[in-house]
Amino acid sequence: MAEFRDSIDIAAPPETVFDYLTTNSGMAAWMGQYADLDPTPGGRFAVDIAGHPVRGEYLHVEHPYRVVVSWGFPGSDDLPAGASTVEFRLTPIHSGTRVDLRHFGLPDTEVRGHADGWANFLPRLAVAGAGGNAGPDDWQPVPD
Template identity: 60%
Template sequence: MAEFATSIDIEAPPEIVFDHLVTVDGMLAWMGQRAELDPRPGGVFAVDIDGNPIRGEFVEVDRPRSVVVTWGLEANDVLPAGSTEVAFRLTPTATGTRVDLTHSNLPESQVPPHAEGWLHFLGILAETAAAAA
């Protein structure tokens, strides 16, 4: 299994970025067309992204420092629901927040499409969180 990691600086405080990771309105502002979120350990994490039903659960919710969820595709043999883990670590900076993302336990074949997807969606997160600040 493999891992993808990246970071982005966002011109918004950690509390605003955090809300974009744990609220339906926040999540839909940067990723997905439908979401069901219960941000507590063991709570539901479900986001539909361009017709892909991402399903998992919240593992860690530490406002405003980190969010960890399991991640996978419903009814998929390559990347089953909840089979990987995505960690968002939020660190305050002079101009806002540094987000360190790590997507672990990925099958090798899934690293390139997830890397492309995360870079795309984190750019949108940066824009929407900055606009909300």
């Protein structure tokens, strides 16, 4: 299994950024067209991204510094619902918050596509988290 890591800085405090990882409206503002979230350990994590349902559950929620969710696609043989893990660590910095992302437990065949997706969505989180409008999202997964 493989992992993907990245980080971004957001001009907002961790408490604000945290809401974009744990509320339906916050998540939908930067990633996906739909979110149905229950940010408690064992709670539902459901986001539809570019017509693809991502399903899992919240594994760890530490307000406002850490969110960990399981991640996958219902019906997928390669990455079924909840098969991988996404961790967001929020660290206060002078200009706001540094978000360190770690997506692990990915099959090697899934790393390229998820790296492409995170390259699209993390900058959108930076815009939304700082109070901006990330606008409509026209991202589509890279073909296999």
